[in-house]
Amino acid sequence: MVRTIVHLAVCHDIIIDEKKGVYNAASPDELALVNAAKQFGYEYAGMDADDIMTVKTPNGPLKFKRLNVCEFTSTRKRMSVIVEDKDKKIILMCKGADSVITDRLSQESLKSKVFVETDRVVTRFANEGLRTLYLSQKILDRKEWELWNEEVI
Numbered sequence: 001m002v003r004t005i006v007h008l009a010v011c012h013d014i015i016i017d018e019k020k021g022v023y024n025a026a027s028p029d030e031l032a033l034v035n036a037a038k039q040f041g042y043e044y045a046g047m048d049a050d051d052i053m054t055v056k057t058p059n060g061p062l063k064f065k066r067l068n069v070c071e072f073t074s075t076r077k078r079m080s081v082i083v084e085d086k087d088k089k090i091i092l093m094c095k096g097a098d099s100v101i102t103d104r105l106s107q108e109s110l111k112s113k114v115f116v117e118t119d120r121v122v123t124r125f126a127n128e129g130l131r132t133l134y135l136s137q138k139i140l141d142r143k144e145w146e147l148w149n150e151e152v153i
Helices: 002-010 028-039 098-102 107-111 113-127 142-152
Strands: 015-017 022-024 043-047 052-056 062-070 078-084 090-096 134-140
Touching: 002 028, 002 043, 002 052, 002 090, 002 134, 015 043, 022 028, 028 043, 062 142, 090 098, 098 113, 098 134, 107 113, 134 142
Parallel strands: none
Antiparallel strands: 015 022, 043 052, 052 062, 062 078, 078 090, 090 134
């Protein structure tokens, strides 16, 4: 559960209005997710000039260097960030429509008990008219990220 809450506190493009001390978001959904993380004790505290994001947690601050942002679009139906953690691991965090995330999962992941149960519950919620969202994460090989980063720059 903690990893999920950290994901919500990191995977976004929210800006903090320093004068008012409030979050500014392009969408109410984005704002709701970051506020939910805050309610669980994982507060996005901002980003410095070196793109270091800080998340206040019950166990002390977490820091991530934001390397890339792939913003949400109606075509992509997902939003992604690539960050580097304190251990120098490069992590791709993504959130988006269940169908878009599912299409990108490995066959192994699709067959896992956790995914099968999650998908069952999310489908039930969607059928009840509730909005649903999947979170996904992958540790990237540094060389893989460097090649990708060269292509997009």
